[in-house]
Amino acid sequence: MNTLKNIVYVMLCSLLFAGCDDVEFLNLKRDNPLDEKNNANMKDGVALKFDSYNVYSDNNDDGIINKGETIKLNICIKNNGTSTAESVKVNFSTTSQYISNLTPTTAINYGDIAAGSVKWYQYESYYVIQFSVSNSTPANTKIPISLSITDGNGNSFNDSFDVPVSATGANVIYNSFNVYSDNNSDGIINKGESVRLNVSLKNTGTSMAKAVKATFSTTSSYVSGFTPTSQVNYGDITAYGVKWADYQGNNGTYEGYAYYYTVKFTVSSSTPTNTQIPISISIVDESNNTWSASFSVTVE
Numbered sequence: 001m002n003t004l005k006n007i008v009y010v011m012l013c014s015l016l017f018a019g020c021d022d023v024e025f026l027n028l029k030r031d032n033p034l035d036e037k038n039n040a041n042m043k044d045g046v047a048l049k050f051d052s053y054n055v056y057s058d059n060n061d062d063g064i065i066n067k068g069e070t071i072k073l074n075i076c077i078k079n080n081g082t083s084t085a086e087s088v089k090v091n092f093s094t095t096s097q098y099i100s101n102l103t104p105t106t107a108i109n110y111g112d113i114a115a116g117s118v119k120w121y122q123y124e125s126y127y128v129i130q131f132s133v134s135n136s137t138p139a140n141t142k143i144p145i146s147l148s149i150t151d152g153n154g155n156s157f158n159d160s161f162d163v164p165v166s167a168t169g170a171n172v173i174y175n176s177f178n179v180y181s182d183n184n185s186d187g188i189i190n191k192g193e194s195v196r197l198n199v200s201l202k203n204t205g206t207s208m209a210k211a212v213k214a215t216f217s218t219t220s221s222y223v224s225g226f227t228p229t230s231q232v233n234y235g236d237i238t239a240y241g242v243k244w245a246d247y248q249g250n251n252g253t254y255e256g257y258a259y260y261y262t263v264k265f266t267v268s269s270s271t272p273t274n275t276q277i278p279i280s281i282s283i284v285d286e287s288n289n290t291w292s293a294s295f296s297v298t299v300e
């Protein structure tokens with residue numbers, strides 16, 4: 001008899017729990033942000049939150065946030081409530097050590113936001129905040145932006161979102177050199193000559209490299225008087241672009257040809273024929289992106 005009693009007991013329990021959906025007190029409160037139906041934060045029929053952002057401007061104009069850039073963002077706010085949010089104001093801030101000069105620091109007026117609607121500051125292709133990203137920011141760092149939102153009825157809402165800092169899309173490499181001058185003017189590097197070379201760089205990346213500088217050096221024991229040892233300016237190099245060095249405000253080219261020189265050096269008169277002279281290039285842009293390149297010239 002005990003066995004039968006136990007079976008009946010187990011069946012009754014199963015029926016009770018199978019019907020849990022209908023038992024009010026057993027239902028836990030759901031919070032699924034993906035269905036956008038969570039009104040747990042609704043106050044006076046208003047529920048304000050971050051919706052989306054877009055990059056209005058950045059230094060190299062690729063719409064991607066990179067280290068060393070000054071960024072302007074527009075930010076869209078959503079009212080998930082059932083009533084119009086009146087006189088919405090938003091204050092933006094960040095705790096990121098990689099961000100400086102986030103402005104404005106005062107609350108920004110978004111005006112009224114209708115129920116179920118989104119609203120950009122002013123208009124979508126504009127900006128609401130500006131900040132500088134440190135040029136020491138590691139790639140893939142996420143910058144947290146906090147929003148403190150209020151409405152005209154004194155209700156307040158807090159939200160936040162992350163903006164990613166991506167590695168630069170630029171990639172600068174050595175492209176080519178030409179002999180600008182040599183002693184016997186045959187355009188060939190011979191032993192005992194003082195040689196002046198022009199050197200072009202290429203950006204093989206998909207984004208512009210800004211304010212590129214290159215430092216040239218050689219370890220060859222056959223070379224003396226290698227100058228300059230200081231940085232040479234190349235200016236901005238567009239995606240897929242080739243550039244000769246900049247000289248004193250002009251871009252060092254005329255109808256695509258270099259008309260000045262980048263480096264000069266003297267080749268020892270004891271240099272064996274077919275000696276390779278290696279030249280290293282240390283490249284940096286305004287955001288402290290760095291690239292190493294090299295090429296060699298042959299003494300004939």
Ligand SMILES: [Ca+2]
Binds near residue numbers: 059060063066069
């Ligand atoms: Ca960028």
Ligand SMILES: [Ca+2]
Binds near residue numbers: 183184187190193
């Ligand atoms: Ca020569």
